[in-house]
């Protein structure tokens with residue numbers, strides 16, 4: 001557990017503190033996200049944990065020990081640090097970059113490299129990448145190496161400062177899911193800085209929303225921040241889509257999955273197969289969705305390339321947000337549901353999802369106000 005108590009950081013050239021009287025407990029083995037607009041003290045707070053920045057006043061205890069009493073070099077080595085610009089050494093190969101901290105800790109070169117090779121695999125990179133130099137990797141690959149390097153000494157604490165903000169949204173979403181997958185196995189204490197509320201609610205077990213002036217505005221679960229922002233600042237920061245984001249915390253299991261007509265590659269090319277009910281779902285020979293075939297467009301469809309691209313997919317077991325997004329983004333108005341292997345198993349309809357949302361709202365209202373709703 002990392003415990004901030006009354007921590008303030010002031011710089012001499014500034015009227016307001018960078019961090020103002022921060023008290024909060026960071027749980028062991030969980031992801032705590034610091035989120036907020038630019039300049040509100042997130043990075044400063046993060047860096048005070050490993051004493052890259054010294055507090056002006058207040059205390060930070062790590063597992064009961066005052067950080068001020070631990071040598072800063074020791075603290076830094078006991079915590080992995082990942083930052084936006086990956087921070088890799090350009091003249092060293094990927095493997096040697098990952099092996100840097102174990103080498104500093106006295107591990108032999110052979111052992112450190114063997115461990116680095118394992119970590120490449122853990123973060124989803126091939127062994128061949130290990131021989132490259134950082135400049136020969138994409139931004140997303142560099143960030144993966146940054147994570148591998150931070151994990152190399154197996155530190156209990158990982159500090160991550162906007163690690164995914166320099167990559168495009170698709171790679172960013174992949175890296176977020178990878179981090180969640182890693183965390184399920186590793187259970188590190190992770191402190192993660194971002195200015196993106198979506199990233200914060202996807203990754204965080206708890207979320208600390210910082211306001212301008214280095215003030216902690218709300219410290220809560222992601223669901224709590226979205227459902228009940230404590231003030232106008234947090235409500236404004238969480239933004240217009242907060243109702244939609246909140247659906248991300250409601251299970252989509254209860255949405256009815258309906259059968260749908262599916263056309264496999266053989267049927268797709270066969271014009272004698274009728275498309276019933278307006279649309280049929282084209283699937284590949286593994287049953288994975290390719291897109292939609294409209295009844296009216298049927299004569300033109302002769303190959304998978306002719307199908308109308310589909311919307312997002314709803315994986316069975318995902319949230320109501322994912323189900324609703326699948327339905328609303330689909331040209332047929334039906335959201336495609338897939339199983340764990342990505343095979344289409346049926347469809348969901350937006351109207352039925354709205355009914356479920358309404359029922360959940362009524363139940364919450366009754367729980368809050370008794371039966372007089």
Ligand SMILES: Nc1ncnc2c1ncn2[C@@H]1O[C@H](COP(=O)(O)OP(=O)(O)OP(=O)(O)O)[C@@H](O)[C@H]1O
Pocket residue numbers: 011013014017018019036037038039040041042043044045195
């Ligand atoms: N070394 C420094 N000297 C003077 N002021 C600083 C220094 N480092 C940070 N600050 C100031 O402290 C405040 C908080 O900065 P910090 O980097 O912690 O914010 P942040 O929330 O991480 O912002 P961003 O999202 O833009 O990275 C800012 O006003 C910044 O200008």
